[in-house]
Each structure stands twice: as C-alpha cells, then as structure tokens.
Amino acid sequence: MLLPAVVLVLIYCYGPMVGMVIAFEKYVPAKGMIHSKWVGLDNFKYVISLPDTYRVLYNTVYIAFMKMIAGLIAPIVVALLLNEVRTMLFKRLYQTFIYLPHFLSWIILGGIMLDILSPSSGLVNQALEALGFEPIFFLGDNKWFPYVLVGSDVWKEFGFGTIVYLAALTGINPSLYEAAEIDGANRWQQTRHVTLPGMVPIMILLATLSLGQILNAGFDQVFNLYNTQVYESGDIIDTLVYRLGLQQAQYGVATAVGLFKSVVSFIFISLSYYVAYRFANYRIF
Amino acid sequence: MVYRMSWSRRCFLAANYTFLTVLSLLCLIPFIHILAVSLSSAAAASAGSVKLWPVEWTIASYENVLSKQEFLTSFLVSLKRVLLGTSVNMVLTILVAYPLSKEVANFRPRTVYVWFFVLTMLFSGGLIPLYMTVKMTGLMDSLWALVIPAAVPVYNVVLLLNFFRGLPKELEESATIDGANPFVIMWKIFVPLSVPALATLTLFSMVMHWNSWFDGLIFMNQPEHYPLQSFLQTVVIQRDMRFLTPEDVDMLKLVSDRTSSAAQIFVATLPILLVYPFLQKYFVHGIVMGSVKE
Numbered sequence: 001m002l003l004p005a006v007v008l009v010l011i012y013c014y015g016p017m018v019g020m021v022i023a024f025e026k027y028v029p030a031k032g033m034i035h036s037k038w039v040g041l042d043n044f045k046y047v048i049s050l051p052d053t054y055r056v057l058y059n060t061v062y063i064a065f066m067k068m069i070a071g072l073i074a075p076i077v078v079a080l081l082l083n084e085v086r087t088m089l090f091k092r093l094y095q096t097f098i099y100l101p102h103f104l105s106w107i108i109l110g111g112i113m114l115d116i117l118s119p120s121s122g123l124v125n126q127a128l129e130a131l132g133f134e135p136i137f138f139l140g141d142n143k144w145f146p147y148v149l150v151g152s153d154v155w156k157e158f159g160f161g162t163i164v165y166l167a168a169l170t171g172i173n174p175s176l177y178e179a180a181e182i183d184g185a186n187r188w189q190q191t192r193h194v195t196l197p198g199m200v201p202i203m204i205l206l207a208t209l210s211l212g213q214i215l216n217a218g219f220d221q222v223f224n225l226y227n228t229q230v231y232e233s234g235d236i237i238d239t240l241v242y243r244l245g246l247q248q249a250q251y252g253v254a255t256a257v258g259l260f261k262s263v264v265s266f267i268f269i270s271l272s273y274y275v276a277y278r279f280a281n282y283r284i285f
Numbered sequence: 286m287v288y289r290m291s292w293s294r295r296c297f298l299a300a301n302y303t304f305l306t307v308l309s310l311l312c313l314i315p316f317i318h319i320l321a322v323s324l325s326s327a328a329a330a331s332a333g334s335v336k337l338w339p340v341e342w343t344i345a346s347y348e349n350v351l352s353k354q355e356f357l358t359s360f361l362v363s364l365k366r367v368l369l370g371t372s373v374n375m376v377l378t379i380l381v382a383y384p385l386s387k388e389v390a391n392f393r394p395r396t397v398y399v400w401f402f403v404l405t406m407l408f409s410g411g412l413i414p415l416y417m418t419v420k421m422t423g424l425m426d427s428l429w430a431l432v433i434p435a436a437v438p439v440y441n442v443v444l445l446l447n448f449f450r451g452l453p454k455e456l457e458e459s460a461t462i463d464g465a466n467p468f469v470i471m472w473k474i475f476v477p478l479s480v481p482a483l484a485t486l487t488l489f490s491m492v493m494h495w496n497s498w499f500d501g502l503i504f505m506n507q508p509e510h511y512p513l514q515s516f517l518q519t520v521v522i523q524r525d526m527r528f529l530t531p532e533d534v535d536m537l538k539l540v541s542d543r544t545s546s547a548a549q550i551f552v553a554t555l556p557i558l559l560v561y562p563f564l565q566k567y568f569v570h571g572i573v574m575g576s577v578k579e
Contacts (some may be wrong), residue, residue, distance in 0.1 A: 078308065110521075111546055120333065123318055
C-alpha cells in the first residue's frame with residue numbers, strides 16, 4: 001500500500017535534498033550536477049559578502065516575528081468574544097464570514113489589496129481622506145509596507161485561527177464555572193480566572209510550534225504585494241532565492257541561500273516540536 | 286435557570302455584537318467592493334467613485350473576461366488540476382494513513398515509515414533543487430508537474446492517521462475473522478467511517494490545488510498551460526501586457542483595467558464561495574480532531 005507514495009516522496013522530496021549539493025558547486029545546467037565545478041563554500045562566502053543579505057535576513061525575521069505575535073493574540077481575543085455570543089445563528093454567521101479569507105489565495109487577496117490600497121482611488125485612502133488624513137502609498141512606502149504585510153496576514157488568518165481556541169474553550173470543565181459563580185465571580189472574573197487559565201496550555205503549544213516558522217515570512221504574500229520600491233523593507237529570503245535562482249539563473253548561489261534557510265528552519269522546527277513534546281506532551285502522530 | 290442580566294452585562298453584549306459585526310464586515314467589505322467595481326462602468330471605476338454599490342451598472346467586464354480565450358483555457362486547466370490533483374491526493378492519503386495507523390506490534394517498520402514521511406515536513410530541498418528534479422523527471426509543461434510533486438500531502442496523512450487510530454479496533458478484528466483482507470477492511474470499514482475527516486481533507490486539497498499559482502508559473506513554459514491563479518498572477522498582479530490583443534485595446538474603452546481585474550478576481554473566487562458553505566460544518570470538526578488530541 002505504501003509503495004507508490006514512498007516512491008513519489010523519494011523522488012520529489014528526497015531527490016531535491018540530494019540536489020542541494022549544487023550549493024557547493026559553480027553549477028552550469030549544460031554540464032549537469034556531477035560535472036559542474038566544485039567550489040566548496042564559495043557560494044556561501046559570496047552571499048555573506050552581499051550587503052543585501054543582512055537586510056533580507058532582518059526583514060524575514062522581523063516580519064515573521066510580528067506576524068507570529070499578532071497571529072497569536074488576535075485569534076485568542078476573537079475566540080473569547082465569540083464564545084460570549086450565545087445565539088447560534090449569529091455565532092455561525094460571524095464564523096462563516098471571518099473564516100472566508102483563509103480559503104482564498106494571495107493572488108485573489110493581492111489583487112484586492114492592490115485595488116483597495118491604491119493611493120489615488122483605493123477604498124482605504126478615500127476613507128482616510130474623508131477623515132481628513134493625507135493619503136498613504138501603502139504598497140510603495142517602506143515605512144508602511146511591513147505593517148501592510150502583518151495587517152493583511154492577520155486579516156486573512158485570524159478567523160481560521162479561532163477554531164482551535166474555540167475547541168479549547170468547549171473543553172473547559174463547566175463545573176469550574178459553576179463553582180466560580182457560587183463564589184460570586186462575575187463574568188469578567190470568570191473569564192480571568194477560569195477561561196484564560198484553561199486556554200494557557202493550548203496558547204503555549206501554538207506559540208511554541210509557531211517558533212519553528214521564524215524564517216517563513218510568507219512568500220506568497222510578499223511576492224504578490226511587493227515591488228522594487230519596497231525591496232528595502234519587504235525583501236525576504238524566499239523572494240531573494242526566487243530572484244537569484246529563477247530570474248538571474250545563479251543556481252548555485254540561490255541554492256546556498258535556500259540550504260541555509262532549510263537548515264536553520266529545520267533546527268527551529270525540530271526544537272519547537274521537541275519543546276512542545278516535553279512540556280505539553282504534544283505529538284504529531 | 287433564568288437570570289436577569291445586569292446592566293454592565295448588557296453593555297458588554299451590545300459592544301461585543303457590534304465589534305464582531307464590524308469584524309465580519311471587515312472580512313466581507315473588500316469582496317463586496319470588488320464585486321461592485323466589476324459591475325460598474327469603466328469610467329466610474331477609474332474615477333474611483335465606486336464604493337460598495339455599482340455605479341452605472343454594466344456586465345461589460347464579465348462579457349470581456351468570459352470572451353477571453355486565455356481566461357477560459359486557464360479556468361479549464363485549473364478545473365482539470367483540481368479533479369486530478371485532489372483524487373491523487375486523497376487516494377495516496379488513505380493508502381498511506383491506513384497502514385501507518387496500525388500499532389508497531391502489527392506493522393513492524395511503522396515508525397521508520399512515519400519518520401520517512403514526517404521528515405519531509407521538517408526539511409525540504411528548496412526551490413531550485415525541486416525545480417531541477419521536476420525538469421529531470423520530464424514533467425515540465427504538463428499537468429502532472431502540478432500534481433505529482435505534492436502528491437503525498439503529509440500533513441493530511443497525519444490528520445487522517447490520527448483519526449483512524451480513534452476508530453474501535455474490534456471492527457477490524459471481527460472483519461479479519463470474517464476473512465477480509467487489509468484492502469477490503471480499509472475500503473469497506475475505515476473509509477466509510479471517516480467521512481467527516483475525508484470531507485475536510487478533500488476540501489483542503491481542492492482549495493490548495495485551486496489556489497496554487499507558483500508551481501504553474503515556474504513549471505509551465507507556455508502561458509496557455511497556466512492554471513487560473515498563475516494566469517491571474519500575470520494579468521492582475523504583474524499587469525502584464527503580453528496578453529493584450531488589438532481587440533482588447535478597443536475593449537478597454539468599455540472595460541478598464543480595474544473593472545476587468547475585479548471581474549476576473551470575482552470569477553476565480555466563485556468556485557470557493559460555492560463549495561465552502563457546504564463543507565464548513567465538516568472542517569470545523571475536522572480541524573479540531575486533528576489539532577486537539579485527548
């Protein structure tokens with residue numbers, strides 16, 4: 001039963017891992033992987049010598065970190081508020097609407113963003129102007145671009161993120177609430193002393209697991225929203241690999257950058273899984 | 286038990302409903318706006334006077350989009366991809382999840398296989414080596430390039446494997462005694478019992494295939510093989526002029542770049558809008574069973 005899957009995974013997941021040797025070569029497609037010249041760490045040295053590298057690394061970690069924080073807090077808040085909604089119809093309606101953006105691609109959402117954030121005729125800037133603010137060139141201004149990335153990412157994913165927390169909320173023992181109520185706790189005190197502590201384990205678990213994503217700032221999103229004007233604040237490792245590798249055909253160099261990312265990511269993900277296993281008894285299988 | 290709501294509680298509830306309504310609207314307004322733009326005249330859209338209701342109703346942009354050969358071709362490519370890709374994904378997910386859901390005592394090398402698959406979730410070769418692998422295996426420029434490299438969705442396998450493990454073992458034992466082989470057990474017992482889980486995974490797989498754009502962009506050499514999202518990436522995001530024909534230039538008088546983009550975005554969103562409400566009840570349950578255990 002496993003055979004077809006094993007073969008496919010071997011070729012398309014483990015195959016590329018072998019292909020990473022070109023990170024140590026001056027790879028020329030015509031010569032192939034075996035006959036290209038071996039240059040050792042030259043590609044890595046070249047990357048380190050580029051002034052852009054540090055900026056890209058900084059952008060990646062900065063954007064990913066902000067997304068991580070915002071992406072943890074927003075769903076918790078919304079889940080708590082949704083939990084107070086007792087009318088099933090409303091609860092279901094709210095959930096349907098806030099889950100929706102999660103299911104659309106960054107092409108669709110990028111197209112929508114380009115339209116509503118446009119400095120001249122976009123909906124957002126028209127609203128800003130009506131309120132008496134200067135229009136902002138959200139997608140062309142280095143000051144704003146990272147926040148646009150974080151904001152739109154939260155907008156896309158916060159609804160979907162609430163699912164897990166809502167599940168955790170239904171798992172809290174109802175007798176705890178009854179006890180708190182008998183002790184005279186009001187709704188807010190119940191939330192503070194029963195609900196929040198009840199959610200802590202899952203919060204810690206998700207925070208831990210998200211640490212593994214520190215080098216994933218979101219290729220789909222950045223690639224579809226950025227332009228040459230905001231490279232300074234928006235260029236991330238994945239977009240750099242794309243430009244070096246597929247646009248400038250510097251295969252060896254691009255693979256070296258990719259290898260660096262894969263290795264660091266692997267360490268972080270393994271570490272986060274291990275910590276989650278040790279302290280939250282989380283196992284993926 | 287009926288209790289009178291305190292004043293502060295009522296205030297909170299009012300504020301809560303207001304806040305959540307605003308939040309829901311924030312998720313909806315961009316789509317309503319795009320729909321309104323797509324149904325407005327070119328002039329009104331370029332002038333930026335369209336907000337949430339179409340100005341000077343016209344379906345010219347849709348007529349334009351649906352008459353464009355490239356759009357229809359890529360829509361078709363995407364449909365084929367979703368059908369083929371989702372079937373391949375689901376078959377392989379079930380085939381892998383079933384044996385791996387067994388205990389080590391019954392299936393000795395289980396742990397080795399599980400790690401073999403899970404490792405690919407943690408470490409990947411990266412973009413360039415994957416590109417070269419696809420090229421070497423001769424998949425370039427065919428629909429298979431979009432289906433085969435991600436044929437085994439390991440994350441889905443893990444979710445299904447955990448679901449399978451929750452099913453009662455006695456079912457399998459009694460079936461074995463009745464003489465059923467593993468394939469029969471898998472197909473006649475485990476699959477029918479896992480409909481909610483399988484529906485969730487099917488939805489995810491379909492959405493993934495419908496939304497993918499990057500593989501289309503890099504693995505397809507000819508634009509007419511692009512799936513819809515890759516095609517949209519080039520026309521809506523890159524605003525590539527490659528696809529403009531002389532007739533299009535005439536058309537632009539009636540249809541602006543903006544209304545046309547909006548119409549294409551909306552048509553590409555439609556399939557998801559149609560499938561999503563029906564599967565929602567499944568996926569909420571499906572996610573929960575996969576993420577919160579015990």
